[in-house]
Amino acid sequence: MTRKLTNAQIAWRAAQDIADGAYVNLGIGFPEMVAKFQPPGRQAVFHTENGVLGFGEAPPAGQEDWDLINAGKKAITLKPGAAFFHHADSFAMVRGGHLDVAILGAYQVAQNGDLANWSTGPKGVPAVGGAMDLVHGAKRVAVITDHVTKDGKPKLLEACTLPLTGVGCVTRVYTSLAVVDIEGGRFVLREKLPAISLDDLQAVTGARLHLDGAVGDLVVPEL
Amino acid sequence: MTRKLTNAQIAWRAAQDIADGAYVNLGIGFPEMVAKFQPPGRQAVFHTENGVLGFGEAPPAGQEDWDLINAGKKAITLKPGAAFFHHADSFAMVRGGHLDVAILGAYQVAQNGDLANWSTGPKGVPAVGGAMDLVHGAKRVAVITDHVTKDGKPKLLEACTLPLTGVGCVTRVYTSLAVVDIEGGRFVLREKLPAISLDDLQAVTGARLHLDGAVGDLVVPEL
């Protein structure tokens, strides 16, 4: 398989689509990385489900205040203009459609926008957190993910086989190989790495990639 | 008809049943008078629907702050330990069952606890305010009222004829002649003015008054 983007590069690409002043929720783990790559001159306001709006990066080691954490339970800092609120108000922001964008990880995404990102099946202890709320609240739900699973299987599918997080909720997927929109129940290819051919990209994608005008080059800096 | 209690005396009698530390909502108008007659050594915490807990009496004339008002839009003052909150939190207190008692006025009360106190019929401009919320929220809903209407008709009835505020919600009625509980769909007479006979009281009551043990004397100070 061809060279692919690193997680940081995928996060960078997703960050380019976030407008100045946007209210943004980043999923736990890999998506948190998106905050680092805001384009110069743009400043999003980050929301975390546990009740903080307007937080900044992690404090230096040793200076953590464990009453000031994000949904991933990592220590954070505040920016001027931050606010605290309780969980019902926090999820009113989420579920009431007040977030401009939520960027989440994925196990699988289907061409109709279905997302599976909370459970890999019936074994082990299930845990869902705020994922099912975020997918039905934010004005735009985007996914960042490797294009394929660790063992090379497609993550972009005709239909999810894993338990769903939400139905028809994802509108854009940033992968290690491409940027794909979900429109009218179809994957529409918007950008791909210049080095990969359409056929090779289709071969590692579990559903038909449609074209709608020119496919852009997915060009990102070294990170 | 016999001598009857003044409004102040009815309010005084109702105030005697309010425990120290109780959370209390008093309806607009006549019920507001109850606050003046708390027995010595007892201090209730008064709630007003528009978002204040722990308010006190009216300020001296000329010292009103019109951002600090009660549900009747009268100027109030704060006691130490007061709190402000928005309307949804205020009605969470009401509808979530957190108030110990609500004391309301009435046009009519039925023996099954139905209350009519918001509308005298289809003419004019209807207005309901928080009455329909209060009757379904407080742990105890009591009514204070003259025993009869201005033209001498009974207000305690087998069934209300005016539009209802709530169904089966009132448990005690303090009138100008008697204290009547509502139990098992019946009026149970608890106290009456010593000067009125049972027959005379029954004659101005629109439903059967039941007895359950001795009837106390309704004795109140001159006010």
Next chain:
Amino acid sequence: MDKRIPNLAEAIAGIPDGATVMIGGFGGSGAPIELIHALIDRYLATGSPRDLTVINNNAGNGHVGIAAMIEQGMVRKMVCSFPRSADPRVFTEKYLAGEIALELVPQGTLAERIRAGGAGIPAFYTPTSYGTDLARGKPVAEFDGRPYVQERWLKADVALIKAELGDHYGNLTYRMAARNFSPLMAMAAARTIAQVTRAVAPGGIDPEHVVTPGIFVSGIVEVANPAQEEALNRADAAYPPARPQEVQA
């Protein structure tokens, strides 16, 4: 990001004919008088916006604020719990003449429906109004043996509210009982404009004391010495004030 709007005219620009407008306040406390009067100015100058649906606990008092909007003929429908006041003449006359519609909602249901609109809850159940005329036509369901009425969310195109402090991000605090419906309306409107008594830089409000986080606010406009509706009415004010030449004519 800076949500400050330089003046009242700009703050209320763009509210279209037929809009649903939530207006904060309970009686005079929290009434955004200056925003309302700016809207009236625009209507008098341009004939727009008209046919408004206004959501407020009351239906105006005297001849200022919402009463003045109604008097000028800008309002098609009121959604409120208590359309009475010390001087409810303006609404009462139009209502009895069939010139304005009224949706009467119990006060707590009104608050909760607005919150539901802001929180993404299309419907909820409440015991309030069960068995009364105000529940007519609404679905009823039983939970744990008790009957409840189903109520729907309320949303608006615009909310006009009055706050105390507001920072550039739109974080707000309120003054005493003037808080009332405003934090809920801020959540439930597509666009929320707050007149604030003092605009402060980000950091000027302690994050612990923010009542309405900026995510719910589209713009703030500073009105340093806001009028109090109650005080205006006690002074028999009217809006727009009668002009000398009109009085003579």
Next chain:
Amino acid sequence: MDKRIPNLAEAIAGIPDGATVMIGGFGGSGAPIELIHALIDRYLATGSPRDLTVINNNAGNGHVGIAAMIEQGMVRKMVCSFPRSADPRVFTEKYLAGEIALELVPQGTLAERIRAGGAGIPAFYTPTSYGTDLARGKPVAEFDGRPYVQERWLKADVALIKAELGDHYGNLTYRMAARNFSPLMAMAAARTIAQVTRAVAPGGIDPEHVVTPGIFVSGIVEVANPAQEEALNRADAAYPPARPQEVQA
């Protein structure tokens, strides 16, 4: 009225076997460690309370707080959104062994169900979980062409929460993100006990800054220097701490 309780043992007395207990906190922030450990002390001394249903976002971390309650065998069922943590061993082992039940609830639905319990709303509709395994068996309804899941309120016999300031009337403030579920749980429990870092006289909290009004609080107990669950876990703490003689034996 004075809601102060002199000590932790008295604060948690009277919680019966089989009770449903809401416990504030999101991870370590806001976890009322001292109240929980006092409850464990009582259980170890008396065998009660047991068979508890515990409602918390998580299912404990390490060997302190809720994890220690589970480890001691006091908990029959957890209601939570994310029963995972840095060290979820205690819950995980009991869960996989079938010794503890789990009701998994999406985080926002959990928060809203608790608020509904406090606000007298027996049921509401949300798009969250529609079409997923977690909506199985729940009523579905369509509003304005979109499908929603019906969720029921959550209530509790007792809420144990951690606050910052508390006055004699039970008015509370919180510290930063430690606020999380506590204001909601305070509303939804028949009895709410708050450990507060500082008890103040009435008037010691600005009425504008009260987050939980005292009507939702039954008692406060001052714990001046509360432990932070995260810090305890980073120090490999356990509760009860191993006693010297046990270590030797």
